[in-house]
Amino acid sequence: MKTTLVIRYIAVVCVAFTASCSDYLDAVPDRSLSVLTKISEYQQLLDNAQIYINAPGIAEIGTDDLYLTNDMWLATWVLPRNAYVWAADFYEGNTAVGYTSDWTYPYETIYYTNVVLDGLRRLEVSSAESDEYNEVKGHALFLRALHHYFLQEIFGQPYRPESASADLGIPLKLSSELSQTLYRATVQETFGQIVRDLQEALALLPENYQTANMFRASKAATHALLSRVYLTLQDYEKSLDHADACLGMYDVLLDFNDLAPSYNLPSPHNAEVLFKIRQVGHLPGLNPIIDPGLYASYSDDDLRKNTFFQLQESSGTPRIKTLYSGGTTPMSGLATDEVYLNSAECRARMGDSDGAMRDLNKLLEHRYAAGSFDPVAAVSPDEVLRKVLLERRKELVFRGTRWTDLRRLNQDPAYAVTLTRTLDGTEYRLPPNSSNYTYPIPLNEIVMNGFPQNERNETSN
Incomplete structure (x- = not known):
């Protein structure tokens, strides 16, 4: 299956490269950025905070740490409004709202980390440059793992030891090639890749903490x-x-x-x-x-x-x-x-x-x-x-951990909780281990790539 994972390409801020930003991506149609020839240029690419500074936040709205009045709820945009009540039809069947930055931002970051990792493999590195090379590679691996983890905890099914080898995780993007064939890895495969990236990063990054x-x-x-x-x-x-x-x-x-x-x-x-x-x-x-x-x-x-x-x-x-x-x-x-x-x-x-x-x-x-x-x-x-x-x-x-904590703690009946909302006389319930603890993949991704969609159930009584 050929994929074009939808990545919202930002206008990369020029970071002292030899070409202007407008020419930069045009010069490399497959977005490989292969014109980079120095380790320092790859470091500058990673140092552009706009590439990776955004983490998904939609799941925060579904936690039990906040509530909205009926007027506040009606006044908000469709995705946070539906996230608040764990709606089954999250995108309301509309591909026009079927993209969410909670999906595109992490994959955008992963794309650029793959550009760095693919580019570093093509460089000839002297012994004097090895420390710099290792630090840049370690940073890229860390970022790729972090953003795959963010995606997994929203769009992948929760980790359950007994079923992780069959449960659906996320598409793992491990190359900057846009023609890469992708599929939804299992939860076990997803976490396996995250851990491998982090273990490799650990061996490469410097001891000192700045x-x-x-x-x-x-x-x-x-x-x-x-x-x-x-x-x-x-x-x-x-x-x-x-x-x-x-x-x-x-x-x-x-x-x-x-x-x-x-x-x-x-x-x-x-x-x-x-x-x-x-x-x-x-x-x-x-x-x-x-x-x-x-x-x-x-x-x-x-x-x-x-x-x-x-x-x-x-x-x-x-x-x-x-x-x-x-x-x-x-x-x-x-x-x-x-x-x-x-x-x-x-x-x-x-x-x-x-x-x-x-x-x-x-x-x-x-x-x-x-x-x-x-x-x-x-x-x-x-x-x-x-x-x-x-x-x-x-x-x-509000640190992005509560949703994950609910997903794992709900697996133990002693610590499981049912979340409820009441809006305009209608009660919405999210019971422990509900399939609605996994957000649906954006509709355009389903249409374009044929990924299996996450099951969702009605939450209103």
Whole structure:
């Protein structure tokens, strides 16, 4: 099957190449960008943040961290409106809205990483250039893995150990050739490729972590991403190994007391961030109300309450104030707070309750007003895990992890939840393990490439 995966080609900002941007792609009709002849040129291509800065954000709207009034819901665009109620006919049968930047942005990034990887293979590299070559290649592999992971967690079926070898993942794009034959890999194949790319990147990237450049991959960031991926795969031992390796290289946590009196997170540089990337901008335009249960879970001494949220004067409802990015655009990147939470969850699941509480308390003592924090204690292993999962939700709010967490936690009846919305008298329900936890592939991709579509069910009563 011949494919033309729809990639929204951006007008690449000229990055000191020898040709102008307008001539650049025209000179290489197959978009291979094969006129690049230096390692530094490939690095400059990766350093153009516009190529990879956007992560999918549509799944955030389907989580239980927010809600919309009926008027707010009706006023929004078709895709976020349907995402909010997990609609079966997500694109409303219309190929005109059948493209979403949540699909095109990641594949655009993957295309450019493949341009770099294919181009590097054609270069003759001297021994003096080997470190630079390895760093650029490692960065490209990291980005390809990250964006395949983003796509898998929205358009691929959830990872289930018993059926991953048969469940449908995503099309894996591993070459810049536009004529490449593509198919939907299985979930097992998809994650296998993601892990292979990250393991190779880990061997290539430098040991040092530069906080001044949060837009380049590092060993610490790669360990953090592997920890996230293995947590998704429910491989807690490997997730913990990579969390420990990451924190062994870089373990900085912000003291939220230092943010007083404004309690705004620093922007553009947050010292906890290992790799920075923003979500596609669905959320800021919605200005959603924070879920009341989530908001109530922050005590008054919890500085995250006044850092992340503010009460709207007209309605008294909690809204987004500043997110982890330092603004109102969510971040889906990697940071040390998430790594501590990965470590805590893995330790809890592996029976190390003391270690889990130690990780959790180290994070929380940086989040509470000075002198007010009492270390969290738990009696039973189940209580330990529940405390960790609650703090994970509170800390990583609007960070692109909640949808994935719901997909994996729903597989255990003890932690499964049914999500509900009520709009204009109609109730919508998303039960645990619903097929609607997987978003439909854009309709034009189905029409052009014949990919099997994801099953969707009605959610309204």
